[in-house]
Amino acid sequence: MAENKDMSIYVHIPFCEQKCNYCAFASFCVNQAQIEDYLNDLCQEIEQRKVDNPIKTIYFGGGTPSLLSPEQFKRIVDVIYKNYNVYDNAEFTVEANPNSITEEKLDMWKKLRVNRLSIGVQTLKEKNLRKIGRLHDKMMALEKIKLARRQFDNVSADILIGLEDENGKQLAKNASMLLDLGVKHISCYLLEVYENTKLYQMIQDRRYKPLDEEEMIASFNKLSSYLQDKGMTRYEISNFAYPGYESKHNLNYWARGEYLGFGLGAHSFVDGKRVANLDSFAGFKAKKTEVEDLSETEQIEEIIMLGLRCCLGVDLTKLMALGYDITLNSFYKDYIQEGVLTQEGETLFLNPVFYHLSNTIIANLLP
Numbered sequence: 547m548a549e550n551k552d553m554s555i556y557v558h559i560p561f562c563e564q565k566c567n568y569c570a571f572a573s574f575c576v577n578q579a580q581i582e583d584y585l586n587d588l589c590q591e592i593e594q595r596k597v598d599n600p601i602k603t604i605y606f607g608g609g610t611p612s613l614l615s616p617e618q619f620k621r622i623v624d625v626i627y628k629n630y631n632v633y634d635n636a637e638f639t640v641e642a643n644p645n646s647i648t649e650e651k652l653d654m655w656k657k658l659r660v661n662r663l664s665i666g667v668q669t670l671k672e673k674n675l676r677k678i679g680r681l682h683d684k685m686m687a688l689e690k691i692k693l694a695r696r697q698f699d700n701v702s703a704d705i706l707i708g709l710e711d712e713n714g715k716q717l718a719k720n721a722s723m724l725l726d727l728g729v730k731h732i733s734c735y736l737l738e739v740y741e742n743t744k745l746y747q748m749i750q751d752r753r754y755k756p757l758d759e760e761e762m763i764a765s766f767n768k769l770s771s772y773l774q775d776k777g778m779t780r781y782e783i784s785n786f787a788y789p790g791y792e793s794k795h796n797l798n799y800w801a802r803g804e805y806l807g808f809g810l811g812a813h814s815f816v817d818g819k820r821v822a823n824l825d826s827f828a829g830f831k832a833k834k835t836e837v838e839d840l841s842e843t844e845q846i847e848e849i850i851m852l853g854l855r856c857c858l859g860v861d862l863t864k865l866m867a868l869g870y871d872i873t874l875n876s877f878y879k880d881y882i883q884e885g886v887l888t889q890e891g892e893t894l895f896l897n898p899v900f901y902h903l904s905n906t907i908i909a910n911l912l913p
């Protein structure tokens with residue numbers, strides 16, 4: 547185990563009340579007995595992998611962590627706090643869907659030291675909410691955010707980009723309603739359509755028409771300008787926040803900080819090794835994992851990919867230590883001259899104006 551560096555904890559809750567039509571994640575609609583069985587294995591894993599390192603962030607993701615009952619939620623939190631040294635001011639995020647947010651749960655989360663909510667809004671357009679199979683309507687999403695904001699200052703909302711008829715103007719209108727309610731952070735995800743989903747079938751049958759790639763990028767750019775005009779910073783390709791409300795948990799991932807992931811399919815990163823729990827109930831129960839020992843080239847690629855996609859940038863000394871002088875790359879000089887890249891001391895940044903071209907730029911800069 548690494549020396550006493552700060553770490554993060556991720557807890558995966560792979561259950562949902564209903565499968566959304568676009569969802570290709572490992573999420574399951576199951577009964578209470580199966581949830582209890584999973585929680586037994588999960589709590590056991592949390593106990594068994596105990597470390598002394600101080601914990602700076604905790605993140606409950608899914609799936610839908612907000613569907614857990616107060617007792618179930620408390621049970622997991624108690625195991626964490628009993629076994630780990632969690633900082634008093636640790637960021638503690640829970641992902642929540644509007645339909646499973648209740649006053650009782652908000653009270654309980656608050657009592658259990660949760661201080662950040664990430665709410666799966668996706669859209670405020672009624673037709674799209676129905677078509678993608680969400681369990682809330684516009685009114686419910688707004689009401690629940692209002693309710694959550696009474697107790698939580700730090701509320702984030704997820705937005706999907708690429709839904710039918712949702713151009714930049716509509717996205718900005720949706721975003722303005724969220725900001726008016728005091729949302730401090732917005733994560734934007736491009737709609738990806740996977741073959742094994744209902745949405746894919748709907749598109750095949752011409753019952754749904756998402757935006758094409760060009761429209762999607764134009765809408766994203768419009769939303770991005772809107773959010774930045776409102777004072778938010780695009781601190782990562784898909785994430786916008788008012789100053790001070792950036793997700794510390796995600797920043798730890800992008801900085802290649804260490805973290806422990808508990809639960810089905812959860813990933814951990816400790817001592818330069820990536821370890822993944824299997825994403826089946828049987829595999830998780832049997833404690834099976836897949837270990838990935840990164841080669842030097844893979845580490846270089848990861849440092850470049852993670853650093854350039856966010857405000858942290860790439861620490862050039864780390865690349866040099868791994869034997870890669872990026873300044874000798876054939877694209878480097880031009881990118882600096884064109885303002886695509888900026889070098890400040892030993893840190894290299896991608897100009898956020900070029901985030902939409904990041905895949906190509908990053909690919910060109912790899913060894």
Ligand code: SF4
Pocket residue numbers: 561562564565566568569570571573608609610643666
């Ligand atoms: S709530 Fe999220 S994880 Fe659950 S089915 Fe919908 S998209 Fe998938």
